Amino acid sequence: MGTHVIKMPDIGEGIAQVELVEWFVKVGDMVSEDQVVADVMTDKATVDIPSPVAGKVLALGGQPGEVMAVGSELIRIEVEGAGNLRESAAAPAEPAPAPAAAAAAPKAAPQARVEVAAVTAPPAKPAVAPASRPAPVAREANERPLASPAVRKRAWDAGIELRFVIGTGPAGRVLHDDLDAYLAQDTQTSPAPVGGYAKRNDEQQIPVIGLRRKIAERMQDAKRRAAHFSYVEEVDVTALEELRAQLNQKWGDSRGKLTLLPFLVRAMVVALRDFPQINVRYDDQAQVITRFGAVHVGVAAQSDNGLMVPVVKHAESLTLWGASDEIARLANAVRTGKAAREELSGSTITLTSLGALGGIVSTPVVNLPEVAIIGVNRIVERPVVVKGQIVVRKMMNLSSSFDHRVVDGMDAALFIQAMRGLLEQPATLFVE
Structure with missing residues (x-):
């Protein structure tokens, strides 16, 4: 087994640095050849970064919102064969501080994406999964679960924090059916507020990136x-x-x-x-x-x-x-x-x-x-x-x-x- 390092590519037009907008993989994921692993943004557009090799993600080189120089290390992948990393430099780069936080955010429009990281406290009555659905997956406070842009927008509009929704899609991705189930159980377990009003104390921190x-x-x-x-x-x-x-x-x-x-x-x-x-x-x-x-x-x-x-x-x-x-x-x-x-x-x-x-x-x-x-x-x-x-x-x-x-x-x-x-x-x- 060897290690293949993907460096931040030269986008052209004399650009020396770009902003890392979002990851579509996390440490431990298996990636295929030509699979998009990250998006980066220049002053004019967002650019997909594909993997030229297939293998297992060993380390991520940055966090969404970080400005990275062209030529800097973006991601390390374990591959069959020798890889492109010399033995003297084969020690894996220090992974991103919180791999879960660098998990794939939804892929939005290639020209414009806004990451939303929700950090509110869990609801007083945690969701209870039906017997036919998978058991809840524990997530860290700053982890962004996988979900499509449409699912994220629907959750945002409904005031739902995706961190507390059980994802039944591939790799725990949250689907529309999962939102339906969450809404249904919330309706069944939460008493209607008197007069149709209820206090809210939730907060959201929205990183200004991309x-x-x-x-x-x-x-x-x-x-x-x-x-x-x-x-x-x-x-x-x-x-x-x-x-x-x-x-x-x-x-x-x-x-x-x-x-x-x-x-x-x-x-x-x-x-x-x-x-x-x-x-x-x-x-x-x-x-x-x-x-x-x-x-x-x-x-x-x-x-x-x-x-x-x-x-x-x-x-x-x-x-x-x-x-x-x-x-x-x-x-x-x-x-x-x-x-x-x-x-x-x-x-x-x-x-x-x-x-x-x-x-x-x-x-x-x-x-x-x-x-x-x-x-x-x-x-x-x-x-x-x-x-x-x-x-x-x-x-x-x-x-x-x-x-x-x-x-x-x-x-x-x-x-x-x-x-x-x-x-x-x-x-x-x-x-x-």
């Missing part, structure tokens, strides 16, 4: 470096909504239904022709502003694991339905965790919308190194004065933020006013 850490760092960096200022303008989208309804009625079945976003992307593209100083990226280290002829629109999208910004490349070349299809494709890639690294980078301006939750006003954070982000608030019907008459119109606010180091207030205001004119007179969106 994508959540990257989001926090980028937001903090953007607010610290960019001189933000916001500009809000209301837009009468009555005519635009009528046009959208007509287009969907005529071509929705054959070409797909249009949302508001493709029209907003088109308005940005047309308005930027007159304001190229806003379609830029600012390298504040080199003190260089790069203007782009192409309009690469980042569309901020909320996933189960955090905010991500897939990029609609060359929006200037897309029709309404072309932009609609690309936005839908990217949103689905983000939700399913299949967005590629190049699909999450390279934007020159960002569009962010909370849809029906868009509120009245927002102050979005500029997506550095861009200098502008356009925020879309919800559409509401309200009375307005048109040609001396009070009429009901569909109104929407554009809440946008700019980097004042690069964009002057007058230019920002004129740019948003240009977008407003295009949206209020939607025929002008298509006049070349």
Whole structure:
């Protein structure tokens, strides 16, 4: 028998260190060739690390959330044959402090994962397993049991701590059936609180690692470096909504239904022709502003694991339905965790919308190194004065933020006013 050491690979792009996001194995597990053993995260994406050999896990080189240098030891595996470790260095590395804590967390979207470690005290009435189910498996306080992302989300929503749920799947993995059994026995053994209320004293500690850490760092960096200022303008989208309804009625079945976003992307593209100083990226280290002829629109999208910004490349070349299809494709890639690294980078301006939750006003954070982000608030019907008459119109606010180091207030205001004119007179969106 020999020992095979897997080192942190060179991800490319000059990256010298990466963050260990999660393990999919623990000490003592048997792994097969090409089995994914861990995920690591760079500034742009999460990368799967497969095992090139089959064998038994001897030691793990770090804990989730730890930043590791490229080339450092990631994992040791006992293999048939000589392995790749010389005899002089064959002594196993010190295992991770708590192997159980490094057990596989659920595999979430490849581009975004957030680890949740629950540390609450056990419930007053411990779960009693039915006779037909396996006996409870003792777990340490900081151990994260195996479970799929869907099971973890369901448990989170139900206020269930997975550490106390008996897992009947492979290697003790918690299944949906296990949650059903836990909920059923909890209902049978726990008296209903008087009046439907009950005190809760549980707590959870959530490590800020993986994508959540990257989001926090980028937001903090953007607010610290960019001189933000916001500009809000209301837009009468009555005519635009009528046009959208007509287009969907005529071509929705054959070409797909249009949302508001493709029209907003088109308005940005047309308005930027007159304001190229806003379609830029600012390298504040080199003190260089790069203007782009192409309009690469980042569309901020909320996933189960955090905010991500897939990029609609060359929006200037897309029709309404072309932009609609690309936005839908990217949103689905983000939700399913299949967005590629190049699909999450390279934007020159960002569009962010909370849809029906868009509120009245927002102050979005500029997506550095861009200098502008356009925020879309919800559409509401309200009375307005048109040609001396009070009429009901569909109104929407554009809440946008700019980097004042690069964009002057007058230019920002004129740019948003240009977008407003295009949206209020939607025929002008298509006049070349």
